[in-house]
Amino acid sequence: MDGNGRWAKQRGLPRVAGHRKGIEAAREIVRAxxxxxxxxxxxxxxxxENxxxxxxxxxxxxxLLRRFIRKELDALAREGIRIRVIGDYRAFDADVVELIDNAVERTKNNGLATLVVALNYGSQFEIASAARTIAEDVAAGRLTADAVDGAAIEERLETHGLPPLDLLIRTSGEKRLSNFLLWQAAYAExxxxxxxxxxxxxxxxxxxxAEFGRRERRFGGL
Incomplete structure (x- = not known):
């Protein structure tokens, strides 16, 4: 979700105004x-990196995160949306952590759709953490080196249990992934x-x- 600051600058507004508008966009995208x-x-x-x-x-x-959770949680819970968080959000202030924990717990049994929010997330750290866990398991005899494969890594990523990533969208004209879902995006459009x-x-x-639907996905095949 990139471009909040530039949106505000174009209008002569403080950056926080762009972030507020970005929250509105997030609400609209969840609905859509x-x-x-x-x-x-x-x-x-x-x-x-933020x-x-x-x-x-x-x-x-x-x-803004506090306000979003307080304002939107009832509607998300009512609509059957499960909230899941990836990233080390426990580095945030205690009251923010409590709000996030409550949102995750309250919606954990919802099954209509899943809203994943990446907070204090970095994909390189995620992959390194998975590798570290595998190394510890091999050293402790819980896993053999021969058993280390893509599935073993995916099981230790924060997105475990979620379906494969199909489409990754970046706004604002930037053409890079910026440390977001690097492993998961291997065959994403x-x-x-x-x-x-x-x-x-x-x-x-x-x-x-619709653009995603027009693309031919071969996953390395012909």
């Missing part, structure tokens, strides 16, 4: 994904759009899904 029958939607909300931003911007982002995230609505998502 449900209408399109999307089983799992993952939003990259806060990367492990800590390098100014302290006041981080504080604004945390306040990638779509880069110049649209800034606050302007990316339900119609844009529907167009992206």
């Amino acid at each position: 994904a449900g209408e399109l029958g999307i089983e799992v939607l993952t939003l990259y909300a806060f990367s492990s 800590w390098s931003r100014p302290a006041d911007e981080i504080a604004d982002l945390m306040n 990638l779509l880069f759009t110049d649209t800034l995230w606050p302007d990316f609505g339900g119609e844009a998502l529907a167009e992206a899904v």
